[in-house]
Amino acid sequence: MRKPEHVFDREREWASLVSFASDTGRQARLGVVSGRRRQGKSYLLQALASSMGGIYFPALEVTEAVALRLFTDELIRFTGAPVPAFRDWIDAIPYLFSVVQDRAVPVVLDEFPYLVKASPELPSIIQRELGPGGSGAASTARLLLCGSAMSVMGGLLSGTAPLRGRAGLEMIIRPFGYREAARFWGITDPRLAVQVHAVVGGTPAYRKEFVRGDAPAGPANFDDWVIRSVLNAEVPLFREARYLLAEETEIRDPSLYHSVLAAVADGNTSAGAIAGYVGRKSNEIAHPLHVLVDSHLLVKEHDLFRPNRSHYRVAEPLITFYHAIMAREWARLERGDAATVWRGSRARFLSQVVGPHVEMLCREYALHADPAAGEVGSGVVPDPANRTQIEIDVAVLAPVDHGRPRKVLSLGEVKWDRSMGLEQVTRLRRARDLLTAKGYDTGDTVLTCYSGAGFTPELAAAPGRDVRLITLNDLYT
Template sequence: MSKPDHVFDREQEWASLVGFASDTGAGARLGVVSGRRRQGKSYLLQALAGSMGGIYFPALEVTEAVALRLFADELIRFTGAPVPAFRDWIDAIPYLFGVVRDRAIPVVFDEFPYLVKASPELPSIIQRELGPGGSGASSSARVLLCGSAMSVMGGLLSGTAPLRGRAGLEMAIRPFGYRQAARFWDIDDPRLAAQVHAVVGGTPAYRREFVRGDAPSGPGDFDDWVVRTVLNAGAPLFREARYLLAEETEIRDPSLYHSVLAAVADGNTTSGGIAGYVGRKSNEIAHPLRVLEDSHLLVKERDLFRPNRSYYRVVEPLITFYQAIMVREWARLERGDAATVWRGSRGRFLSQVVGPHMEVLCREYALHADPAAGEVGSGVVPDPSNRTQIQIDVAVLAPADHGRPRRILSLGEVEWDRVMGAEHVARLRRARDLLAVKGFDTRDTVLTCYSGAGFSTGMESDVRLVTVDDLYA
């Protein structure tokens, strides 16, 4: 089935959903679709249900009785016939399976966590009806449970959860990659695309709903675009970073979670550093860190050269921008002084937002640019002789080969607004020599410089040079 023209990209997700929803096997099927808000889950599932003549039920945060009445109304629209009043979901789910019999169609329960909050037994009811002797055995419904509360959706199929082992589809709808995001925003200038992505990432709704299609007209319009959108107190995007946490049901102390995110955005990337920043003990932030990881707001990445070390990174660019630029100037921004605030924040934007974000883009580029890559990340190489540490921004390792030294395919350093030269290459050469001593295979290691500002003349021919244009080529 062809994807509707109004659905941008999402080719792989569409193919998987259509394949699941059109499965002609006997009995009802269960799928789970998750992802943070604003990523286009509802948009995609509405298109699926509409294209296949299915059922789309958008749940609301209401009582069980109201939810059941709304669900009955949806079934009336689907069947064109009267539907009995449901006392509970024990009545409603078998009735649903009973009316969906003739052909395979998607049945979407959107914002499923709202239903679970009002009716905690609902997953168990669905599990029973999907099981042996349940009403789903003679149904052709392809049930899709969708939600944005990542902690709830992640728990549906984990551990001893009733639906564990029942799902034939598990799909996470993630933000667009940086190249797709550039096309979505209709930006063809690579430097401009990278800067916009450093602010709003790849979240589709930020262009469609939050700025009403307002995109920078060119590189010279970027500063004005920031002022009239994300720093504009009257624009929906202005407070969005504060609201992202409110959607997670497990968060009981928002101030603590905001503080943890602020710590990471400010460069405190270890659990000890985060704990010190927020004024708590390390064991007291273990749960917030886990919830933020489950919510896809933080990611934990290991140091490729020191296996016992790991670092946290903020996944959502808008949160990094908010913490670096907006928090300290919130009062002035609310007064409408966005232009002045931005003029004084440009340096901080380059060093704390775009620079680190460029590293993330380069790691993503390296992962897809080298077909032999097994793992891409970053790491620190201690240099005892010089009593320093060498930060490797982009390290590309070959897949592990048991019994042999790990091959390092590439070591790279990233600069956004500085011309790269001989000193960067010398640092990478030193790191390569130190890693060889530690037992890594560096015989074929390529030294790579990634720069948004260019390279000095006379760079060695054996050094790979990657520009922002290359990232988007």
């Protein structure tokens, strides 16, 4: 089944959903679709249900009785016949399975966490009806549970949860990649694309609804766009970063969680540094860190050369932008002084927001550019002789080959706003020698310079056989 023209990208997700929904087996199937709000889950599932003549039920945050009445109305629309009033979901789920028996169709229960909040027993009811002797045994329904509360959706299939082992599809709808996001925004200039992505990332909803369809007209228009659409208190995007935490039911102390995000956005990436920033003990922030990672608001990454050490980064660019630029000037922004705030924050935006963001984009580029890559990340190489450490922004390792030294495919350094020269290559070469001494296989290691500002004439003229130069144009090619 062809994807509707109005659905941008999502080719892989669409193919998986169609494959699941059109399964011809004579038994009900269960799928779980999750992802943070604004990623287009509902848009995609509505298109699926409409294309295949299925059921799409968007739950509301209401009582069980009201939810059941709304669900009854949806079943009436689907069957074109009267539907009995349901006392509870114990009545409703078997009836649903009984009316879907002639052909495989998707049945979408969107915002499923709202239903679970009002009826905690609902997952157990679904589990029973999908099990041996349940009403799902004779049904062709392809039941899709969808939601944005990642802690709730992630828990549906984990541990001892009733639905564990029942799902035939588990899909997470993620933001667009940086290249797809540039196409979605209609941006062809790589430098402008990087800056816009550093503010709004790849979240589809931020392109239209949240900025009233406003996009930068070109590189020279970026500053004006930030002032009129991001820092403008009358535009919905202005307060969005503050609301992202509200989706998660596991969060009991929003101020603590906002403080943890602020710590990471400010460059405190280890658990100890985060604890020191927020004024708590390390064990007191363990749970908030776990919840934020499960909610896809933080990402936990390991140092590739020191596996016992890990660090965190903010997964949502808008949160980083908010804490670096907006939070400290909130009162002035609410008064409408966005132009003055932006003039005073422009340098901080380039160093604290765009700089780290470009490093992340370069790692994403490296992962897809090298088919032999097994692991891509960052790391620190100790240099005891010089009493220092060499930070590797982009490290590419081959897959583990047991019994053989780990092969280092590439060591890279990233500079957003400064030209790169031979000194960067010298530092990377030193790191390669140190890794060789530690037992890594560096025979074919390429030293890669990623630059947003170009390269010195000396480096550009003679990069060397083992040196590769990557520009912003390369990232978007």
